[in-house]
Amino acid sequence: MKFFHISDLHIGLKLINRDLREDQAYILRQIVASAEREQPNAVVVAGDIYDRSNPSAEAVELFDRFVTTLAQAAPKAEIMMISGNHDSPQRVDLFRRVLRRQHIRMIGLPPRLPEEHIEKVILRDEFGNVNFYLLPFVRPTMVQPIVGTEEDDRPLSYDEALRRLLARETIDEGERNVLVSHQFYLPRGTRPEDVERMDSEVCTVGNVDEVGADLLEPFDYAALGHIHKPMRVAGDCRRYSGTPLACSVSEAGQEKAILSVEMGAKGQVDVTPIPLHPLRQVRKLRGTLEELLAQGCDDYVSVWLTDKVDLDTIDMQDRLREKFPCLLEIHRETVRGADYSQPDIVAGRLTPFDLCCEFLKDLDDGEKELLREVINAVQEAR
Numbered sequence: 001m002k003f004f005h006i007s008d009l010h011i012g013l014k015l016i017n018r019d020l021r022e023d024q025a026y027i028l029r030q031i032v033a034s035a036e037r038e039q040p041n042a043v044v045v046a047g048d049i050y051d052r053s054n055p056s057a058e059a060v061e062l063f064d065r066f067v068t069t070l071a072q073a074a075p076k077a078e079i080m081m082i083s084g085n086h087d088s089p090q091r092v093d094l095f096r097r098v099l100r101r102q103h104i105r106m107i108g109l110p111p112r113l114p115e116e117h118i119e120k121v122i123l124r125d126e127f128g129n130v131n132f133y134l135l136p137f138v139r140p141t142m143v144q145p146i147v148g149t150e151e152d153d154r155p156l157s158y159d160e161a162l163r164r165l166l167a168r169e170t171i172d173e174g175e176r177n178v179l180v181s182h183q184f185y186l187p188r189g190t191r192p193e194d195v196e197r198m199d200s201e202v203c204t205v206g207n208v209d210e211v212g213a214d215l216l217e218p219f220d221y222a223a224l225g226h227i228h229k230p231m232r233v234a235g236d237c238r239r240y241s242g243t244p245l246a247c248s249v250s251e252a253g254q255e256k257a258i259l260s261v262e263m264g265a266k267g268q269v270d271v272t273p274i275p276l277h278p279l280r281q282v283r284k285l286r287g288t289l290e291e292l293l294a295q296g297c298d299d300y301v302s303v304w305l306t307d308k309v310d311l312d313t314i315d316m317q318d319r320l321r322e323k324f325p326c327l328l329e330i331h332r333e334t335v336r337g338a339d340y341s342q343p344d345i346v347a348g349r350l351t352p353f354d355l356c357c358e359f360l361k362d363l364d365d366g367e368k369e370l371l372r373e374v375i376n377a378v379q380e381a382r
Contacts, residue, residue, distance in 0.1 A: 001125045002038065004274075005259040006031065007046035007182070007225030008243040010086065010200070011066075012059030014051075015247065015282070015300060016328045021058060026279040027245045027256075028066045034258055034274050036073035041123055043070060043077055046225030046241065047084025047137055047182030049092065067104065080121060082136040083108040084182040084225055085202060089136060107134040110143055110165065118169055127265045130176045133169065133219075137182040137226075138162060158183065158209045171218050176263055182225040185213045185233050198228040200248035213238065221261055221269055229254060230273075237269045246282040249302045249328065253283075280326060289316060296323030304331045 009028070013020050035043060050059055070079060081104075083092040092108030099106050107119045119134040140147070140161035147164040149155055156164070162183065171177055184207070186192060192207035213233045216222040222238035228251060230242035241259045246252065257273035264270075285292055286304040289311060301324045305311070321327050 001042075001123060001127075001130050001176075001263040002040045003042035003044055003178075003261050004031075004035065004038075004040050005044050005046065005223040005241050005261055006244055007223070007241050008048040008084065008228055008247070009045065009063075009066075010048055010051040010243065010245075010247050011063050012051045012055045013200075013247055016249070018300060018326060018328065020245070021062060023245060023279045025062055025065075027276055028062070029069075030276055031244065031258060032066070032069045032073045035070055035077065038260065038274075039074055040077055040260070041125070042132070043074065043079050044132070044178075044180050044223045045079075045081040046180050046223050047082050048086045048225060049081060049083070050087055052086065053088040053091070071102070071104065078103050078105065078121060078123060078132075080105040080132060080134055080180060081107065082134050082180055082182055082225075085137045087137070089142075092136070105134060107136050110136055110138050111168075112143060112145055114146055116146075118165070120169075127263075128175060130178060130263060131172070132178045132180060133171075135165075135179065135181045138165065159211045162211050162215060166215060166218075173218055174266070176266055177219045178221045178223060178263075179216060179219040180223045183211050184209045184226055185216065185222075185224060185238075186210045187213045187233050195227070195231075196229060198248050199250040200243075201226070201228055220263065220266070223259075223261075230257065236271050239271070244276050245278055246300075249282060249284060251282060252302070282328075289319070293319060293323050298325055300326045300328050302328050302331070304333060306333050 009024070011024055013024070049063060052059075067079065081092070083089045087108065089108040092106050094106070094108075096106055096108070105119065105121060111117050121132040121134065123130045123132065138158070138161060140155040140158060143161055143165055144155060146168070147156060147161050155161075186195065192210050197203050216234060216238045220237060222233065224233065224238070224240045227240040228243045228247055229240070231240045233239055239259070242254070242256060243251065244256050244258070246254060246256070256276045256278070258276065260272045260274050262270045262272070281299040282302075283297075283299050284302045284304070285295060286306060288307050289305055292303060292305070303320060303324070305316075317330065320330065
C-alpha cells in the first residue's frame with residue numbers, strides 16, 4: 001500500500017506583498033506529475049486546503065484544477081482531504097456524500113452527534129485492511145455535544161476533547177491504521193516553546209491548542225498537518241509533512257517534499273520524501289547595499305542592509321527592486337536619521353499578545369488571561 005502525504009496547501013496565500021498563485025500552480029503540477037509517475041493507492045491532504053475560510057474565486061479555481069488533474073493522473077487513487085484551522089469546515093464538507101462515489105473524500109466537519117463517528121476509509125492490499133481515520137481540525141466547542149465539558153461547564157481542553165473523541169472509536173490494533181489529523185501534537189517530554197513555529201502559522205496564546213502525541217500511538221502512521229516545517233513527532237511514522245511551498249520568510253532554505261508512505265505487513269512502514277522544487281526560492285540576504293545589488297535574482301528576497309551610514313530611502317528601494325523584482329521586505333541593521341517606515345520595510349515582529357501587552361501596559365494576571373482568551377477567540381474566528 002502506497003500513499004502520498006501532503007498538507008497545508010494554503011491556496012490563495014500571499015507572501016507578504018506577493019501573490020503566490022503562479023508559484024502554487026507550479027508546485028501543485030509537480031504533485032500531480034509525481035502521482036502520475038508513482039500511481040499511489042491514495043493521496044492524503046492533512047488540512048489547510050485554503051489560506052482563508054472564504055477563499056477567492058481564483059483560489060477555488062486553482063484547487064478545482066488541482067483535484068481534477070490529480071484524479072485524472074492517478075485514476076485508481078483514493079483522494080482524501082480534511083479541513084484545517086484556516087478552512088471553512090462547512091465549505092470543505094460540501095457534497096461530501098456525492099464526492100465519495102468519485103473516490104474523493106472531502107471531510108470538513110468532525111463528528112458532532114452521538115450517532116456520528118470519525119470518517120473511516122478502508123483500503124485493502126495483499127496484507128489486509130488499511131484503515132484511514134479522517135479527522136479534520138477540532139476545536140473543543142465543535143464536538144462539545146458528544147464529548148461534554150468540564151465540571152464547571154467550561155469547554156474541555158484541546159487535549160481532553162481529542163482524547164474523548166478518539167475513545168469513541170473502535171480501533172482494531174491488529175490491522176494497519178492511519179490517522180489523518182490537523183492539530184498541534186506535542187511530543188512527550190517536549191515543551192511547546194521548544195517546537196519551532198513558522199511565521200505563517202496561527203499560534204494560540206499560551207499554546208492552549210496543544211495535544212499530547214501519545215494519542216497517536218494506536219496508529220501505524222499519523223499523517224499530520226498544521227506545522228509548516230517538516231517535523232517528526234514520534235519516529236518516522238508520526239510526522240508533519242510541512243507545506244509544499246514556503247509560506248513565509250521564516251521557511252527560507254527549507255527543503256519541501258511529498259512524503260511517499262509504503263506500508264507492508266503490520267509494523268512495516270517506509271517513508272520516502274519526494275522533493276518539490278519551487279518556481280522561485282525564498283531567500284534571506286544580508287550585506288551592504290552595494291554587495292546586495294551585485295547579487296540580483298528573481299527569487300523572493302528578504303533583505304537585511306548592514307550599511308553604517310544613512311541611505312536615500314527612495315533611491316535605495318528603487319535600486320533594490322530593479323535587481324530583485326520579487327523583493328519582499330527591507331530591514332536595516334543600523335538606522336541613523338532616515339525614515340524607513342515604508343509598508344514593505346518591516347521591523348521585528350511580535351506576537352499579537354505581546355503587542356497588546358506593550359500597548360496596554362501594566363496588565364495584571366487576570367487581565368492578561370482575559371486578553372489571551374480574546375486573542376485566541378479572534379484567531380479561531382478568522
